Amino acid sequence: MERKIVHIVGTGTIGEPLIGLLCDYSDQLGIDEVTFHKNSALRRDSSKVTDLLRRGARLAVDSVKVSEFKKLKLDPDLETEEAIKRSSVVIDCTPKGIGHENKANYYQKFSDTVRGFLAQGSEDGFGKKYARGINDSALNTDDIFLQIVSCNTHNISCITHTIALNDNPENLVEGRYVCIRRASDLSQEGSFIASPQVGTHSDESYGSHHAKDAAGLFQTLGLDLNLFSSAMKVNSQYMHVLWFTMTVKEPTSLNEVKDKLHDNPYVAMTTKDMASTVFSFGRDHGHFGRIMNQTVVVEQSLNVRHEHEITGFCFTPQDGNSILSSISAAEWMLYPKSYEDKIQCLSHLFFNYI
Secondary structure, X not given: OXXXXXXXXXXXXXXXXXXXXXXXXXXXHOOOEEEEEOOOOOHHHHHHHHHHHHHOOEEEEOHHHHHHHHHOOOOOOEEHHHHHHOOOEEEEOOOOOHHHHHHHHOHHHHOOOOOEEEEOOOOOOOOEEEOOOOOHHHOOOOOOEEEEOOHHHHHHHHXXXXXXXXXXXXXXXXXXXXXXXXXXXXXXXXXXXOOOEEOOXXXXXXXXXXXXXXXXXXXXXXXXXXXEEEEEEEOOOOOEEEEEEEEEOOOOOHHHHHHHHHHOOOEEEEOOOOHHHHHXXXXXXXXXXXXXXXXXXXXXXXXXXXXXXXXXXEEEOOOHHHHHHHHHHHHHXXXXXXXXXHHHHHHHXXXXXX
């Protein structure tokens, strides 16, 4: 019987918690082995690599760097290309641009034997866009390469799908969004900024890449949506904040909007209005500090104007939604007929209310 091996490339803000979660739930998810690739032998990273090995993952490195890792008392089990070749699914969690390089250098070479390859939100064009609970029905056996959309794109897509599209795919007139992004993750040493910084609109039709990617996600379902987003960074390391306003054809009420949000298991509701307090809840109660929901909606911020315009604020969980979609896509590639049942082992990591 074929062994189910999941290989993660990268140990950053998505890769590290993803490796740990897959190790912790490998039996329930039907995964026989978790391997991961670490690019650089850094003393400051040795503690997290040691803990991932303790959890049961196996380390793969470039053959020319084996001695560097051994100097840190880390003994790699596998070489880079060997680890990819023997995998069932590869999840690329490297910085922007590296996923495309890896696809050209490694992944396409083994696309006949490996079941599938996933890359994270920054790798536009890597493959079909995917977000758990949004376009599962668009997946088919030809999808060897998938792009897990970014955490803010998850949020935009979930809010739009839940409020405006769930009952009627023709209901949305337009959606407008402002992504108020944290400057950097707590784990990152650079990229912090001294004050709020506004972004540009790189796409004439969609604005920032967030709405463009969300529109691309819905296009896999045959929907052509009128979406537009702006983005800015603030000098914080807590969570992204999303402001949204959607105009719909069918009249609605505030209670109806709240009911739709409450009924979606991927949505968490809260009356907390500060990123720090929501982040603190995830740190205390989430797996690896992550909230796995697609979005956290601030209930008292919701407003319905003239029965057709819905506005509100919500928080984007700290990469938890991207991690969830990565696991869901990997399970779909491993168990296409039963992956929905397999991933229910993670259901207790979702919160209805924060």
